[in-house]
Amino acid sequence: MLVKICGINDEAAMRAAAGADLVGYVFFPPSPRAVTPARAAALSATVSGGPLRVGLFVDPTDDQLAETLAAVPLDILQLHGEETPDRCAAIRARFGLPVMKALGIASAADLDALAAYAPVVDRFLLDAKAPPGAPLPGGNAAPFDWTLTAGRAIPRPWLLAGGLTPDNVAEAIRISGAPGVDVSSGVEASRGVKDPARVAAFVAAARAA
Ligand SMILES: O=C(O)c1ccccc1N[C@@H]1O[C@H](COP(=O)(O)O)[C@@H](O)[C@H]1O
Numbered sequence: 030m031l032v033k034i035c036g037i038n039d040e041a042a043m044r045a046a047a048g049a050d051l052v053g054y055v056f057f058p059p060s061p062r063a064v065t066p067a068r069a070a071a072l073s074a075t076v077s078g079g080p081l082r083v084g085l086f087v088d089p090t091d092d093q094l095a096e097t098l099a100a101v102p103l104d105i106l107q108l109h110g111e112e113t114p115d116r117c118a119a120i121r122a123r124f125g126l127p128v129m130k131a132l133g134i135a136s137a138a139d140l141d142a143l144a145a146y147a148p149v150v151d152r153f154l155l156d157a158k159a160p161p162g163a164p165l166p167g168g169n170a171a172p173f174d175w176t177l178t179a180g181r182a183i184p185r186p187w188l189l190a191g192g193l194t195p196d197n198v199a200e201a202i203r204i205s206g207a208p209g210v211d212v213s214s215g216v217e218a219s220r221g222v223k224d225p226a227r228v229a230a231f232v233a234a235a236r237a238a
Pocket residue numbers: 035036053055057060061062085087109156165166167168169170171190191192193211212213214215
């Protein structure tokens with residue numbers, strides 16, 4: 030079970046997430062969890078040999094990616110916007126890092142889009158579609174119907190996201206069949222502020238599932 034804690038923006042959360050496999054830094058300024066590349070580098074330095082570092086971007090330009098990577102080493106690029114398969118392929122080739130493509134899921138038909146991305150990405154992150162008018166394309170504490178992925182062949186390794194919490198993650202894994210999970214809102218004390226106890230509880234619950 031791969032566990033990712035997304036939206037790390039302070040040292041206490043970073044320490045609490047040390048038992049996860051992946052931590053995510055949000056490089057999308059409208060998010061309340063956004064960090065600068067320099068801040069992400071400082072946070073990474075607080076845990077030696079810790080989880081892999083995922084940079085979350087929304088329709089990034091090459092310049093944004095290059096400037097970010099010059100300031101903070103990242104292990105995986107999470108693309109959470111409207112990036113096409115061609116754009117994913119171009120980013121992967123230019124920056125030489127694994128790409129995790131986030132896709133919004135609201136119906137079984139949305140899973141049909143995975144086939145076009147499978148040859149050019151390394152991993153999927155399946156999240157709920159952002160509700161109409163939502164200010165962010167993700168990180169909205171919204172779950173999707175976990176039965177949609179049950180028994181369905183997903184053509185790359187994948188993480189389940191959207192509305193997960195320490196209390197529901199075990200059931201989400203059981204119903205969806207997910208081999209990995211990702212959380213942001215569900216481990217926060219208030220919007221954009223991680224609760225270290227909830228972070229640790231989420232990691233433990235996912236590991237035990
Ligand atoms: O977390 C954010 O602020 C964010 C902003 C823009 C795109 C994606 C974002 N978060 C991702 O969404 C999933 C689900 O979030 P939640 O647990 O439902 O709040 C999160 O894990 C991030 O990968």
